[in-house]
């Protein structure tokens with residue numbers, strides 16, 4: 001693989017045309033597996049994500065890792081049970097009730113930078129909003145926020161990128177696990193109106209979530225919900241800066257913001273690919289994927305498939321086909337999609353209601369990205385703006 005993380009799209013286009021289902025024998029997954037299939041076209045990506053019988057989510061090694069039992073890396077029947085249990089605590093009502101908190105959190109962050117006329121979008125806004133929302137949703141006490149944020153930022157990383165390496169990663173995971181166990185005990189004695197208490201209460205035909213499942217789910221929420229939403233918010237603001245006429249349109253017509261968010265999800269997918277493992281030999285795009293082979297299904301590429309999206313490389317607010325694959329497809333479809341959409345909507349609405357003329361602080365500098373192929377992830381986005 002040899003492509004730019006800030007602009008992988010020409011590589012996707014080339015591969016979609018020439019090698020739409022391609023075996024890369026040198027590909028190294030962070031957990032050590034060597035070799036993987038790359039799948040680039042929309043319908044093939046959808047097939048891989050949807051067909052769990054042929055393309056399993058149980059690709060993670062069964063090591064001493066709390067996350068190896070988590071919902072996103074399990075297949076039915078266990079997946080169905082977990083999903084039913086957690087969905088009950090993740091209803092539209094729960095999300096709707098979070099609206100005032102998200103507004104409060106965002107306002108506080110915008111107030112901090114308002115008089116300065118500048119901020120780093122990623123550091124000052126896009127990172128703290130999702131972390132604070134999850135902390136509040138789970139019921140992490142306010143005074144533990146810094147500790148929680150510290151563990152969160154480690155746990156969402158690739159273990160090899162953490163200070164102290166894999167050991168540092170697992171140490172943070174253990175500390176956080178212990179912290180949650182204590183919180184679970186407190187909530188059992190004294191239930192509150194938070195997600196932990198909800199998850200402790202949920203019950204499916206007499207079955208409750210075990211402590212291990214509860215823990216895996218709390219940590220999953222961090223991993224699945226934080227960096228992804230951060231990427232969405234940063235990519236949105238960056239794209240609006242690249243396109244001042246769109247920025248102007250959104251000031252005037254904030255009701256278009258939800259459409260803009262869907263188009264950002266398509267245009268710069270926060271998660272660029274998802275893994276699966278073949279359960280048997282399967283034909284896809286004229287190739288035979290062998291049982292046990294790892295697959296990267298590139299949503300970032302599927303969303304730019306010209307046979308599905310007209311002028312796919314154009315950010316288009318008038319697009320009517322918004323069927324991007326950025327939240328997945330099928331049984332694992334993102335459980336947090338309504339929350340991510342709500343967070344992005346509130347952040348952009350409040351931003352545009354207070355600030356205008358967002359511009360890059362230094363146009364001569366290249367966009368600073370996190371160097372990971374998995375995500376479209378802007379590391380730092382210094383901007384200047386005026387108050388409205």
Ligand code: HEM
Pocket residue numbers: 049057071072073083134220221224225226228229232269270271274275325326327328329331332333334335336337339340
């Ligand atoms: C823009 C933000 C987000 C993006 C792009 C995103 C993307 C995804 C994708 C692609 C999947 C499917 C994984 C697969 O098929 O293997 C997924 C699953 C999941 N997401 Fe999200 N996500 C986002 C935000 C969130 C948030 C905010 C939460 C929760 C707080 C969340 C929780 C989950 C969970 C629990 C799953 C696993 C569902 C299952 O396995 O049944 N996500 N997400």
